Amino acid sequence: MAKKEGQAEERGAGRWLWFLFSIVVGLPLLALCGLTLIGPPSPETVAFSIAVLVTVVGGFLAPWRKNATWGARAGFLLLLAIIGYRFVEAESSATIREATGPVMTEGRWLDRIVPERDVALGGSNLLLALGQIHEPGLLDALRDGYDRMRRAEGPVPSSVVSTFVLDQTPEDHTVFRISPGGAFDPREGVVLFLHGYIGNVTLECWQVAQAANPVGLEVVCPSTEYTGSWELPAGRAIVESHIARLRGAGVERIYLAGLSAGAIGASRLAATLDIEGLILISGASLQANPAHVPTLVLQGERDTMTRPGLARTYVERAGRRARYVSYPDASHWLILSHHEEVTRELRAWLAEREGLSVVHDEGSADSP
Numbered sequence: 001m002a003k004k005e006g007q008a009e010e011r012g013a014g015r016w017l018w019f020l021f022s023i024v025v026g027l028p029l030l031a032l033c034g035l036t037l038i039g040p041p042s043p044e045t046v047a048f049s050i051a052v053l054v055t056v057v058g059g060f061l062a063p064w065r066k067n068a069t070w071g072a073r074a075g076f077l078l079l080l081a082i083i084g085y086r087f088v089e090a091e092s093s094a095t096i097r098e099a100t101g102p103v104m105t106e107g108r109w110l111d112r113i114v115p116e117r118d119v120a121l122g123g124s125n126l127l128l129a130l131g132q133i134h135e136p137g138l139l140d141a142l143r144d145g146y147d148r149m150r151r152a153e154g155p156v157p158s159s160v161v162s163t164f165v166l167d168q169t170p171e172d173h174t175v176f177r178i179s180p181g182g183a184f185d186p187r188e189g190v191v192l193f194l195h196g197y198i199g200n201v202t203l204e205c206w207q208v209a210q211a212a213n214p215v216g217l218e219v220v221c222p223s224t225e226y227t228g229s230w231e232l233p234a235g236r237a238i239v240e241s242h243i244a245r246l247r248g249a250g251v252e253r254i255y256l257a258g259l260s261a262g263a264i265g266a267s268r269l270a271a272t273l274d275i276e277g278l279i280l281i282s283g284a285s286l287q288a289n290p291a292h293v294p295t296l297v298l299q300g301e302r303d304t305m306t307r308p309g310l311a312r313t314y315v316e317r318a319g320r321r322a323r324y325v326s327y328p329d330a331s332h333w334l335i336l337s338h339h340e341e342v343t344r345e346l347r348a349w350l351a352e353r354e355g356l357s358v359v360h361d362e363g364s365a366d367s368p
Contacts, residue, residue, distance in 0.1 A: 057072075191279075212346070294353060295322040297324045301326055
């Protein structure tokens with residue numbers, strides 16, 4: 001009799017654990033899933049959302065309905081299956097590989113299960129609704145960018161979530177590598193790309209690679225904290241460690257590039273780094289000492305987040321070694337909204353640095 005009573009108590013405690021799990025874990029996940037509806041969400045995110053909903057409903061009912069725990073378990077098992085699918089599929093990208101830097105060991109598991117497209121669209125829609133950003137056409141540009149990357153790469157890894165919830169330190173941080181044709185061998189030239197605010201977005205790294213890969217350049221995209229504060233000691237250490245690693249691997253030419261906050265950080269760091277060129281997209285700092293290397297600055301004239309005047313002033317101070325390219329009808333996210341023009345400009349500038357008169361467009365999803 002006592003044994004049966006003990007088993008009943010254990011089952012009762014288990015049902016309350018499902019209830020607590022639904023509140024602490026399930027509800028926040030369900031709220032995040034709700035943000036993806038603007039997408040519309042990808043098939044795996046739809047399945048994930050249904051699994052979360054089933055788990056939450058089953059968990060809520062579990063203390064009062066004994067059979068409800070079966071629903072919670074079924075939903076949880078479906079969650080695990082979808083996570084497992086993402087974990088395996090994210091490694092099948094055509095040219096994108098993810099690792100943990102600076103020693104470039106196996107990547108983080110969280111970076112292989114996040115559907116970046118749905119997170120980016122949901123988060124951007126929330127920021128637009130709250131008035132935190134004003135970027136006409138941003139959602140359409142994101143959809144187009146992710147559609148192009150999906151067609152070219154299939155499922156891809158992403159650290160857009162891990163830059164918020166996991167430390168990105170000089171000793172341990174996510175790195176993406178995108179090589180021409182997926183051939184990850186030492187190359188003579190590399191573009192080292194610094195992400196901006198909201199973390200290391202794979203789409204941005206991939207978009208830069210559409211210009212660099214046809215020139216024969218690998219693109220390396222390390223991560224720092226989600227604010228993209230590369231000028232701080234931790235960010236500088238990450239950049240310096242990758243430059244040292246690339247030089248040790250025999251890389252002869254390193255072009256430092258940055259977007260938004262990454263461009264601001266790159267402009268501040270470049271003068272003291274061992275690089276052969278500098279690319280600033282949608283950002284520059286008045287506090288920076290211009291680098292004594294060829295510099296390309298791309299700026300949207302309707303940018304309200306990083307004012308065009310800052311970029312123009314940087315170029316004026318840099319003198320003849322800097323080239324300023326203005327996009328009169330572009331705002332902050334010109335790398336996506338004007339991706340064909342930006343790709344063409346970047347590719348031509350990199351080809352000139354590499355001494356190439358002919359650039360092969362094969363393998364680029366952005367061939368003008």
